[in-house]
Amino acid sequence: MSQMNMIQAINSALDATMEKDPTVIILGEDVGYFGGVFRCTDGLQAKYGEHRVIDAPIAEGGIIGSAIGIGVNGLRPVAEIQFADYIYPGLDQIISELARLRYRSAGEFFSPVTIRTPCGGGIRGGQTHSQSPEALFTHLSGIKTVMPSSPYDAKGLLISAIESDDPVVFFEPKRIYNGPFDGDSNKPAVPWSTHPGGEVPDSYYSIPLGEAAIVQAGDELSIITYGTMVHVAQAAVRTMGVNAEIIDLRSLVPLDIETLKRSVNKTGRCLIAHEASKFCGFGAELAATVQEECFWHLEAPIERVAGWDTPYPHAFEWEYFPGQERVMAGIRNVMEAA
Amino acid sequence: MSQMNMIQAINSALDATMEKDPTVIILGEDVGYFGGVFRCTDGLQAKYGEHRVIDAPIAEGGIIGSAIGIGVNGLRPVAEIQFADYIYPGLDQIISELARLRYRSAGEFFSPVTIRTPCGGGIRGGQTHSQSPEALFTHLSGIKTVMPSSPYDAKGLLISAIESDDPVVFFEPKRIYNGPFDGDSNKPAVPWSTHPGGEVPDSYYSIPLGEAAIVQAGDELSIITYGTMVHVAQAAVRTMGVNAEIIDLRSLVPLDIETLKRSVNKTGRCLIAHEASKFCGFGAELAATVQEECFWHLEAPIERVAGWDTPYPHAFEWEYFPGQERVMAGIRNVMEAA
Amino acid sequence: MASKSRLHIPRPSARPGEVPDFSYLALSEPGAVARPACDTPASKIEHLAHEMVRVLDDDGVAQGEWQPGLSPEQLQDALRLMLLTRQFDDRMHRMQRQGKISFYMQSLGEEAISIGQGMALKSGDMLFPSYRNQGLFIQRGTQLVDLMSQCLSNTRDMCKGRQMPVMYHNKAGNLFSISGNLATQYPHAVGWAMASAIKGEDHIAAAWVGDGSTSEADFHYALTFAAVYHAPVILNVINNQWAISTFQGIAGGERRAFAARGLGLGIPGIRVDGNDLLAVHAVTQWAAQRAREGDGPTLIEHVTYRGGPHSTSDDPSRYRPKDEWQAFPLGDPVKRLKQHLINIGHWSDEQHAALDAEQKEIVIAAWKEAISFGTMTDGPRLDVAEMFDDVYVETPPSLIRQRQQLLALKGVKS
Amino acid sequence: MASKSRLHIPRPSARPGEVPDFSYLALSEPGAVARPACDTPASKIEHLAHEMVRVLDDDGVAQGEWQPGLSPEQLQDALRLMLLTRQFDDRMHRMQRQGKISFYMQSLGEEAISIGQGMALKSGDMLFPSYRNQGLFIQRGTQLVDLMSQCLSNTRDMCKGRQMPVMYHNKAGNLFSISGNLATQYPHAVGWAMASAIKGEDHIAAAWVGDGSTSEADFHYALTFAAVYHAPVILNVINNQWAISTFQGIAGGERRAFAARGLGLGIPGIRVDGNDLLAVHAVTQWAAQRAREGDGPTLIEHVTYRGGPHSTSDDPSRYRPKDEWQAFPLGDPVKRLKQHLINIGHWSDEQHAALDAEQKEIVIAAWKEAISFGTMTDGPRLDVAEMFDDVYVETPPSLIRQRQQLLALKGVKS
Numbered sequence A, B: 001m002s003q004m005n006m007i008q009a010i011n012s013a014l015d016a017t018m019e020k021d022p023t024v025i026i027l028g029e030d031v032g033y034f035g036g037v038f039r040c041t042d043g044l045q046a047k048y049g050e051h052r053v054i055d056a057p058i059a060e061g062g063i064i065g066s067a068i069g070i071g072v073n074g075l076r077p078v079a080e081i082q083f084a085d086y087i088y089p090g091l092d093q094i095i096s097e098l099a100r101l102r103y104r105s106a107g108e109f110f111s112p113v114t115i116r117t118p119c120g121g122g123i124r125g126g127q128t129h130s131q132s133p134e135a136l137f138t139h140l141s142g143i144k145t146v147m148p149s150s151p152y153d154a155k156g157l158l159i160s161a162i163e164s165d166d167p168v169v170f171f172e173p174k175r176i177y178n179g180p181f182d183g184d185s186n187k188p189a190v191p192w193s194t195h196p197g198g199e200v201p202d203s204y205y206s207i208p209l210g211e212a213a214i215v216q217a218g219d220e221l222s223i224i225t226y227g228t229m230v231h232v233a234q235a236a237v238r239t240m241g242v243n244a245e246i247i248d249l250r251s252l253v254p255l256d257i258e259t260l261k262r263s264v265n266k267t268g269r270c271l272i273a274h275e276a277s278k279f280c281g282f283g284a285e286l287a288a289t290v291q292e293e294c295f296w297h298l299e300a301p302i303e304r305v306a307g308w309d310t311p312y313p314h315a316f317e318w319e320y321f322p323g324q325e326r327v328m329a330g331i332r333n334v335m336e337a338a
Numbered sequence C, D: 001m002a003s004k005s006r007l008h009i010p011r012p013s014a015r016p017g018e019v020p021d022f023s024y025l026a027l028s029e030p031g032a033v034a035r036p037a038c039d040t041p042a043s044k045i046e047h048l049a050h051e052m053v054r055v056l057d058d059d060g061v062a063q064g065e066w067q068p069g070l071s072p073e074q075l076q077d078a079l080r081l082m083l084l085t086r087q088f089d090d091r092m093h094r095m096q097r098q099g100k101i102s103f104y105m106q107s108l109g110e111e112a113i114s115i116g117q118g119m120a121l122k123s124g125d126m127l128f129p130s131y132r133n134q135g136l137f138i139q140r141g142t143q144l145v146d147l148m149s150q151c152l153s154n155t156r157d158m159c160k161g162r163q164m165p166v167m168y169h170n171k172a173g174n175l176f177s178i179s180g181n182l183a184t185q186y187p188h189a190v191g192w193a194m195a196s197a198i199k200g201e202d203h204i205a206a207a208w209v210g211d212g213s214t215s216e217a218d219f220h221y222a223l224t225f226a227a228v229y230h231a232p233v234i235l236n237v238i239n240n241q242w243a244i245s246t247f248q249g250i251a252g253g254e255r256r257a258f259a260a261r262g263l264g265l266g267i268p269g270i271r272v273d274g275n276d277l278l279a280v281h282a283v284t285q286w287a288a289q290r291a292r293e294g295d296g297p298t299l300i301e302h303v304t305y306r307g308g309p310h311s312t313s314d315d316p317s318r319y320r321p322k323d324e325w326q327a328f329p330l331g332d333p334v335k336r337l338k339q340h341l342i343n344i345g346h347w348s349d350e351q352h353a354a355l356d357a358e359q360k361e362i363v364i365a366a367w368k369e370a371i372s373f374g375t376m377t378d379g380p381r382l383d384v385a386e387m388f389d390d391v392y393v394e395t396p397p398s399l400i401r402q403r404q405q406l407l408a409l410k411g412v413k414s
């Protein structure tokens, strides 16, 4: 057991799988000699060689396209896309090829590619280093989508993602790479060593995809969230002293509907929080599903707290980010509705 | 006034805007000499010249990327993407550039590109000629998304789209290019001449973006839908004899929330129908919005009838397509819930 | 505005009603191009991208250094496979016209490419075909009944009804799943080849796209990655002059040959008479040896002509002269190989007619068998429940529920 | 497995702790490359892509046919603009280090490119810069206070706080909005140029990307469309040897020059000493004349070196020798132009020092003015309500509602 931040935990997951399985290889921009702009692959080229940790041309579509071919030939590629904002040139290969290869070939061909990519705002990255495009992936059939909220989960989920024969898009909320950010940008940064999620086994372990975690049990309302917003929600709940059940989805696809259902049927109130834009964000599916599954138990409209429907503006990062105040306002709405 | 099918209506819209505004130009694969694989641009190159109706290389990203530049230089490009299934190589230019240019330059630069593309199944096109990817666009801030359900609407909406200084993705449900298909593939095809929506003025007119149409008024339940599914819903309602209000959204973004709200607050029951996959489809946003806006009036869970969460399979096109039976089952669920 | 336009708009040499004109097609004399050693550095052989490797001359005589040294039996076998491909295409095209299948795409006029290349590669090499490479499947021994069953989406369909006709695959035969999206297979082939090199194996990969498809991003990605990592891959461009209604100039072929597209990355390009099976075989062998021996990727441009419509949905008489194929200077690959075999004393018109008739019979028999597994309208049908399989390794609860919904609905009906 | 790998992995010539080695850089002698007439067909001048146009020799003497014929005053002005750019960069870099702005990217060592090219183009020509082309903005007279205000996201920010620092634009100056996404501006420039040709105007477009960015799809799209329509555009690749931590070989530069990338499409390529303002100016003028006179696009590769870190977020000592820039054979563009001016008797060390000091003062004064419009932490701030503007022409009701929500929340707070 070590204290790790999320970068170290991701590095440890990559190390553990590469150690265990010689077919695992890494491909991405600056991932090799340099170890990645966020240092997630630091030291891995030195350890596993430049034939397993490969610096790639700046061509996201080429990285994903060639990773598919690499995967078809029996290796297990982990592709890094430097920022989720830059994954779009690779979307055609993801949508048209990676997601559908198994289906269209009736199970005969597949490619077990994992795509890791940092997402989310809060690092003064402006509109091109802050996006959370998960909803573009969750609509696709044939791709799994994951977003951890702690180093512990990041390692265990990433190992499962790499080992999965299904393709996985693995979003890393970069604002919590170094600490469990609660949404208050005025407070000094808190390191992961202060958080139980920063306790990470050094050795191999995995967390199954498709299982949400109940971060905190409660019975007044259910908060469904993932990534950075898990911590924001916790802080908001703490401040308000409301007895909320906070669910960290961890996997968006497959979605753990049972856990959501059990919780909302119990609490009768539901708030959904994510950083991505609200309109057609993943929260839309969550709200639609929850009202389908729990309608007769709902005592108030399901509330969504999310990024505004604008690009992520550099100067107004904290006004864009759905911070504690917005979560609290949302909670009040849900709690007071009658 | 003429009888037109949707192809002719689109052609007529292009003709009318090109006639009126010499800056309108068309760019796309096979659109020029040949007039497009669906013949939507038939005759336009002969009429307006090969400098205004331009055959493009097979490069969807290049078509959209260069169209952006063309638009920045004062022309008004209408780009055709041959099938919506092939728009993905252009997504980066749409998401990162077209949608955000005005915002990021604080209104100084913009490009009034309209992207026309046929979508939807029902023509035996298998998974790569049947998709309805509208939900990937509706999540973006800065793009308008439109899908007509009749020749009359197609012409009026397309003219508005071309004239809009905002970029618009204009989806054409190809299964209803030739007639108002009601979802029953065993029945002989019906031409647009049998339908009031096939009456199209020859001259210029426009229909504002952002206004839904109430296709049929009713007070037992609200059906929110668009594109081909408008006709399927009408047929299902006719068969069941239920007094449904059918709303054809026409514009997905901007969404006419007021009309939805008014209707569902009146009926208390809501069914949403689209052809795209259900999970994180546009119906998710509709359901989420409707429960937010109309919660206290809802007498039953909002029901979604949509494509399954699989690729569109060639052999099971009609099992995949959310036809009348599925709509009727959905209506029964909404009506019987208590 | 348009009247003063100075934009250059490429135009084909002839449109419907005009006289076909292939003067734009730079041809070399058969036998004229020298064959460099396989390990010649790319920078020394840039001329190969602009000349044209040809072996068979107009009289069917093999000329020059690129003669592949195939035996008469091998050549007869190649001819048989080309005839079989053509008969197969012909029948399937007509079955579509009769409404038995939903769609079809012929390779009429391009048969020498798939057959010649298939023969030049090893069975362990992985092929990433386009939709006009049915010859590769046939050359590798895929059962016609399997190809037909795919087109029929019947109970024997290797794709379980999930793809449109012609989107075959053959896992055991090392033939990758064909995609409806143009050029996406190109980076797959490069990645596959990279993995082969990483594993230290000597299998190579090969991929095919059409002239029109070279404008797609994946073409660029593939060339870039192949060049950077010196991947053991053969990248083929089949320049059949047309991409649906647009001629090859719209894909940038007006000023430079497609074979030259990789030169700026250091990828040697070689332009070949695609209707000359011997030339195609020879350049493929040459490129394969380069790849296998660590000399990296090669881009081959096959100059040919799309003899038929783009697909059964297409009517080429709307955009090109009806008799254009007849005027194509590189002729018909079947006739040319036939003439060569006759020339070298190993073939006759009678043998040819008999062989052709035999292929036709084989195709007819296969079709009979294929439809016994069901057609679009009759006979056994795939189980609709399988529609929800293979989206993921394990079908998730949400899809199981959707399957139940569908089955319940069908139950209600029956 | 990896031990037997045969995959080629490109490696830079030196890593930290090793001796810099630029022997890979093919140089021509200054003055050695002949200047062909502007209307020479692309196929006749392919050699220009592999040689290197150089004017200034190591002693600062101008050599050969590519001398641009700039007057001493013009050269002094160029030097001034380069110094101004460098002082601006220096200050902004340090302001980031002091936490005054969130991010910055210098163009240290690459100043001759933007200044030389800017001078060679006409004000009606539309420029599509990358993030390392601040010199273009400065050359076109964009107020420093405007550039700084953009970096500060303050009340004078032309982007209204919506973009990260350095993502400038200048509508009136015909400088397009810089994007954070690499290479996306390339097809925009080609489209803009196409529209110019369609309208019958003689404005041309020019775009810039880095060596690393050439692997992106947009590079390919732009070259293809430019070639097909013979668009009046200059496509520039700034090969500064590095793309963050990866050297230019990872972008495919090991075997062939980037200037050669368009040859296979018939786009002439020209490789130039990017640290030689005279050479840069000359080739730009040459390419601009081609474009303006209907001879189509040109690809220019500027060979230079990224003198600073990639950005303020980067630490190059982790991946390249600290002294690599000092060993770069093409030197420092400022020093070279200074030496040339001294050589021709129109400059002195004293004048240089004075000019530099003057630029520094200008920058300091501009900074003082800029911060009066607000910084990240102090002074006036943009109105947060504007965050919802410009998403669409008309702000839709849904966004008006979101704005109200935000303002209400802030009201509650205050």
Ligand SMILES: Cc1ncc(C[n+]2csc(CCOP(=O)(O)OP(=O)(O)O)c2C)c(N)n1
Pocket (backbone or CB within 6 Å): B029, B058, B082, B086, B089, C132, C180, C181, C182, C209, C210, C211, C212, C213, C214, C238, C240, C242, C243, C244, C306, C310
């Ligand atoms: C990404 C994508 N864009 C467009 C299409 C539609 N389309 C199918 S085939 C074709 C023409 C391809 O021409 P070419 O590459 O020359 O191949 P050929 O048909 O001549 O063999 C087009 C435009 C597609 N299938 N995929």
Ligand SMILES: Cc1ncc(C[n+]2csc(CCOP(=O)(O)OP(=O)(O)O)c2C)c(N)n1
Pocket (backbone or CB within 6 Å): A029, A058, A082, A086, A089, D132, D180, D181, D182, D209, D210, D211, D212, D213, D214, D238, D240, D242, D243, D244, D306, D310
């Ligand atoms: C599409 C995209 N992918 C990745 C990045 C991240 N990124 C920013 S700059 C850069 C390196 C670019 O190198 P180069 O093109 O050589 O330009 P230089 O920085 O050397 O001027 C990378 C990878 C990005 N901004 N956009």
Ligand SMILES: [Mg+2]
Pocket (backbone or CB within 6 Å): C210, C211, C212, C238, C239, C240, C241, C242, C243, C244, C306
């Ligand atoms: Mg073709």
Ligand SMILES: [Mg+2]
Pocket (backbone or CB within 6 Å): D210, D211, D212, D238, D239, D240, D241, D242, D243, D244, D306
């Ligand atoms: Mg660079």
